Amino acid sequence: MSKNLDDDLTESRLSRYNKLQPDVKEYLYNILSSHYPNLFSKYSTTTKSYNQLDLIELLKDGEILCKLGQLVPSTPNPTTRFKSSSMPFIQMENINYFIQLCALINLPQDEIFQTIDLFEGSDPYQVCINLMSFSRVVHNLDPNVFGEVIGPKKVRVKPVVPNKPRNLKG
Structure with missing residues (x-):
């Protein structure tokens, strides 16, 4: 059975997502549990925590994302419009509030996920990328609230530019 490039890319992104998922969940819990002590327990059942x-x-x-967003010192802050609901369109709206906040705090556009990436699970790795980028940006905005950063650190060192060969110097 031969696979195509799309399948390989999807499999690769899913593999990366599975590696990052525990760190992202731990980050969310560490940041949010002191502000919202009962938030995570509502997602636990008798068989699964x-x-x-x-x-x-x-x-x-979208609730966890909006609660996370509400800790960000930003005016305006779209995540304050969060509504608890089991209706899909309200849940997608909640996710969109978080995405709007990400744009307001200047997350790189290519690191922000689309609503369907999360809601339909079409690109869970992009959700992790977004949350890692979010952790870096908000840590700089308010390190007292967002004391942790997840994922790779941004490199601030400029690359070395080699000298021009003598025959090209003008």
């Missing part, structure tokens, strides 16, 4: 759930399932209603 919240940390056994898939990250996408945990974030799908």
Whole structure:
């Protein structure tokens, strides 16, 4: 059975997502649990605790993202419009509030996920990328609230530019 490039890329992104998922969940819990002590327990059931759930399932209603966003010192802050609901369009609206906040705090556009990436689980790795970028930006905005950063650190060193060969110097 031959695979195509799309399948390989999807499999690669899913593999990276599965590696990052525990760190992202731990980050969310560490940041949010002191501000919202009962937030994560509502996602636990008698058979599964919240940390056994898939990250996408945990974030799908947008509540965790909006609560995280509400800790960001930003005016305006779209995440304050969060509504708790089991209706899909309200949940997608909640996710969109978080995405709007990400744009307001200047997350790089290519690191922000689309609503369907999360709601339909079409690109869970992009959700992790977004949250890692978010952690870097908000840590700089308010390190007292956002004391942790997840994912690779941004490199601030400029690359060395080699000298021009003598025959090209003008």
